[in-house]
Amino acid sequence: MxxxxxxxxDISAPGRVAGPEEGISEHELALAARNHGLPLEALRYDVTPxxxxxxxxxxxxxxxxxxxxxxxxxxxxLRPLSLGLDALRALxxxxxxxxxxxxxxxxxxxxxxxxxxxxxxxxxxxxxxTGVPLTALLAEAGIAEDAAEAVFTGADHxxxxxxxxxxxxGLPLTTAADPARDVLVAYAMNGAPLPPQHGSPLRLVxxxxxxxxxxxxxxxITLTDTPYTGFQQSVAYRLRQDATDPGEPVTVIAxxxxxxxxxxxxxxxxxRVVRPGPVALTGRAWSGHGPVTxxxxxxxxxxAWAEAALTSDxxxxxxxxxxxTTWTATPGLRHLTVRxxxxxxNVQPLTAPxxxxxxxxNLVQRVEVLCIPEASATG
Amino acid sequence: MxxxxxxxxDISAPGRVAGPEEGISEHELALAARNHGLPLEALRYDVTPxxxxxxxxxxxxxxxxxxxxxxxxxxxxLRPLSLGLDALRALxxxxxxxxxxxxxxxxxxxxxxxxxxxxxxxxxxxxxxTGVPLTALLAEAGIAEDAAEAVFTGADHxxxxxxxxxxxxGLPLTTAADPARDVLVAYAMNGAPLPPQHGSPLRLVxxxxxxxxxxxxxxxITLTDTPYTGFQQSVAYRLRQDATDPGEPVTVIAxxxxxxxxxxxxxxxxxRVVRPGPVALTGRAWSGHGPVTxxxxxxxxxxAWAEAALTSDxxxxxxxxxxxTTWTATPGLRHLTVRxxxxxxNVQPLTAPxxxxxxxxNLVQRVEVLCIPEASATG
Numbered sequence: 017m018x019x020x021x022x023x024x025x026d027i028s029a030p031g032r033v034a035g036p037e038e039g040i041s042e043h044e045l046a047l048a049a050r051n052h053g054l055p056l057e058a059l060r061y062d063v064t065p066x067x068x069x070x071x072x073x074x075x076x077x078x079x080x081x082x083x084x085x086x087x088x089x090x091x092x093x094l095r096p097l098s099l100g101l102d103a104l105r106a107l108x109x110x111x112x113x114x115x116x117x118x119x120x121x122x123x124x125x126x127x128x129x130x131x132x133x134x135x136x137x138x139x140x141x142x143x144x145x146t147g148v149p150l151t152a153l154l155a156e157a158g159i160a161e162d163a164a165e166a167v168f169t170g171a172d173h174x175x176x177x178x179x180x181x182x183x184x185x186g187l188p189l190t191t192a193a194d195p196a197r198d199v200l201v202a203y204a205m206n207g208a209p210l211p212p213q214h215g216s217p218l219r220l221v222x223x224x225x226x227x228x229x230x231x232x233x234x235x236x237i238t239l240t241d242t243p244y245t246g247f248q249q250s251v252a253y254r255l256r257q258d259a260t261d262p263g264e265p266v267t268v269i270a271x272x273x274x275x276x277x278x279x280x281x282x283x284x285x286x287x288r289v290v291r292p293g294p295v296a297l298t299g300r301a302w303s304g305h306g307p308v309t310x311x312x313x314x315x316x317x318x319x320a321w322a323e324a325a326l327t328s329d330x331x332x333x334x335x336x337x338x339x340x341t342t343w344t345a346t347p348g349l350r351h352l353t354v355r356x357x358x359x360x361x362n363v364q365p366l367t368a369p370x371x372x373x374x375x376x377x378n379l380v381q382r383v384e385v386l387c388i389p390e391a392s393a394t395g
Numbered sequence: 396m397x398x399x400x401x402x403x404x405d406i407s408a409p410g411r412v413a414g415p416e417e418g419i420s421e422h423e424l425a426l427a428a429r430n431h432g433l434p435l436e437a438l439r440y441d442v443t444p445x446x447x448x449x450x451x452x453x454x455x456x457x458x459x460x461x462x463x464x465x466x467x468x469x470x471x472x473l474r475p476l477s478l479g480l481d482a483l484r485a486l487x488x489x490x491x492x493x494x495x496x497x498x499x500x501x502x503x504x505x506x507x508x509x510x511x512x513x514x515x516x517x518x519x520x521x522x523x524x525t526g527v528p529l530t531a532l533l534a535e536a537g538i539a540e541d542a543a544e545a546v547f548t549g550a551d552h553x554x555x556x557x558x559x560x561x562x563x564x565g566l567p568l569t570t571a572a573d574p575a576r577d578v579l580v581a582y583a584m585n586g587a588p589l590p591p592q593h594g595s596p597l598r599l600v601x602x603x604x605x606x607x608x609x610x611x612x613x614x615x616i617t618l619t620d621t622p623y624t625g626f627q628q629s630v631a632y633r634l635r636q637d638a639t640d641p642g643e644p645v646t647v648i649a650x651x652x653x654x655x656x657x658x659x660x661x662x663x664x665x666x667r668v669v670r671p672g673p674v675a676l677t678g679r680a681w682s683g684h685g686p687v688t689x690x691x692x693x694x695x696x697x698x699a700w701a702e703a704a705l706t707s708d709x710x711x712x713x714x715x716x717x718x719x720t721t722w723t724a725t726p727g728l729r730h731l732t733v734r735x736x737x738x739x740x741n742v743q744p745l746t747a748p749x750x751x752x753x754x755x756x757n758l759v760q761r762v763e764v765l766c767i768p769e770a771s772a773t774g
Contacts, residue, residue: 040423134428
């Protein structure tokens with residue numbers, strides 16, 4: 017008991033970066049134990065099975081009731097709407113295959129490390145999302161002439177950096193109402209109702225944007241005539257150098273390639289073991305800026321690069337591309353690296369540009385591989 | 396490149412415990428990012444949705460092919476069998492609701508901390524498993540008179556503590572062939588084919604035993620006339636005080652109760668916030684030794700206890716029981732604790748008995764809750 021603790025500030029500290037020798041803290045571990053990444057071997061699936069897709073829940077997964085759920089659309093609209101699931105399902109539906117990545121992916125590899133959800137590289141997944149185009153709902157509601165932004169509210173409730181809140185994000189109408197952006201109010205994932213952790217019964221899907229924009233457990237859309245300046249827009253999800261820097265907003269996904277780690281792993285170090293000879297390397301690559309145009313692989317940590325073969329499916333422009341190449345393994349410890357380049361000319365960096373939130377960090381993946389002959393394999 | 400590294404011992408270290416001030420290491424984090432627990436609010440579901448059930452994969456999730464899958468049954472049997480999925484599905488099926496817990500649950504709270512998968516308390520889940528009773532398959536194969544043990548081999552391959560292996564565990568026939576134990580070869584979870592991470596297409600389910608016995612990606616059962624002494628039996632999953640101690644094997648699940656953390660969380664500390672007044676507390680409790688007979692809750696860290704109401708469903712003897720009580724919150728920081736007692740008289744401890752692997756540790760859960768009036772809620 018401590019009667020002197022009576023405010024949220026006592027349990028909800030400001031953001032911080034870890035000290036020089038500070039290991040992962042118990043708070044970071046508690047987040048890692050709840051929120052999980054894609055086991056990298058699951059890059060083998062074109063569409064990620066739901067339990068393997070990355071999950072980031074800011075607060076708790078809310079106890080929602082699909083039968084009684086209402087999506088309200090109001091604010092700067094001509095005809096405010098309140099729609100149940102049946103009404104949404106009765107509207108023309110579209111399905112979009114979308115690669116979704118957490119804006120904090122890669123955070124745990126930064127030095128100093130921003131203290132938050134400690135992703136390494138695995139906060140990604142690809143799913144087929146089915147729902148109603150947001151443009152159709154906004155057309156039904158009628159956009160008022162002075163509307164500039166759509167604000168999306170989810171049902172998850174918590175405290176963050178001292179501020180009690182429902183999770184809420186804004187999106188400029190130039191994006192939210194752009195038919196080419198394919199923004200969806202989704203009620204199904206891979207052909208089934210949304211699982212609880214992915215937003216049951218409704219979520220927003222904003223193809224090409226980092227995960228923070230895809231508001232889960234969505235129950236309200238309000239159009240406003242001014243930009244939204246709430247916590248998740250103006251405090252969190254900014255690229256800042258220090259706490260006083262207003263920073264730039266986090267928006268679309270920077271290019272990234274990941275490989276299925278080849279061979280088999282050591283349990284504890286996750287270091288890979290392969291035999292000498294040709295080794296098939298496969299993986300995925302994606303960018304929110306446009307198609308991935310090149311994937312390169314290095315076996316020496318980035319000194320020399322070889323181009324991989326790239327396969328994109330034009331019917332799924334928002335989904336990752338597949339890549340493959342063959343690497344000839346020779347005995348010794350190798351450091352495989354892969355990098356993507358997109359149509360906008362963005363290339364993954366070999367050293368991470370740092371920001372205080374650890375956002376949009378697309379440092380190349382490195383995979384340590386020990387190549388040993390079969391004979392010495394049973395140590 | 397380091398040509399001097401040529402053996403598995405260089406990448407696969409012996410087990411160790413963390414140093415006095417050592418935070419969670421990058422290797423522990425890499426395991427936590429892949430293997431995930433049950434978000435504790437998901438204790439609300441009688442049957443855990445698959446993506447929320449805990450997952451522990453020793454090596455990689457193998458790329459299995461259900462169509463070509465064969466389960467072989469051999470060794471000390473009269474009629475060796477090789478069965479495809481269709482043949483298994485054609486046999487009489489049973490469904491059992493089973494609570495499954497990782498033997499390493501609670502490991503990260505031990506001092507000193509054994510370095511391995513760093514579970515806090517969340518490595519649990521309950522599912523409806525459908526498949527063929529192992530007793531039926533063994534009857535079909537015919538148990539030789541000298542058979543004493545069944546050895547189960549999965550398809551996941553890796554290195555652990557220097558030993559290259561397929562995941563493999565033995566079970567005495569007194570357990571494996573005991574009709575009252577309900578051991579299953581399961582092909583469905585919650586009415587759907589097994590997800591990849593839960594053993595697709597086949598896994599063993601051993602109700603009441605910790606997770607290490609429930610071999611996933613199961614492809615072979617071999618009966619032997621001597622106890623199995625492979626790595627996962629004689630090296631891993633032993634209760635040892637030091638590295639030279641042969642230790643006792645880890646077997647059935649020790650009693651544990653968990654609560655749904657009340658109120659709402661702070662993002663980073665996961666500390667809970669509630670308002671003054673009555674707060675419903677709910678959760679689950681289970682034991683592999685027999686039914687849970689009592690659940691008690693303390694609001695002062697274990698000094699005083701109040702008994703909770705307990706609901707068990709006799710049709711699901713292997714599943715967790717539900718419990719609930721009402722707590723009257725008063726302003727201040729509180730430390731809620733819950734403990735279970737089972738029919739064998741086992742009670743959860745308030746201080747953790749230590750072992751070097753961090754196994755079967757059922758130290759009580761503690762939940763830190765800040766109770767504050769509504770007015771001071773928007774910090």
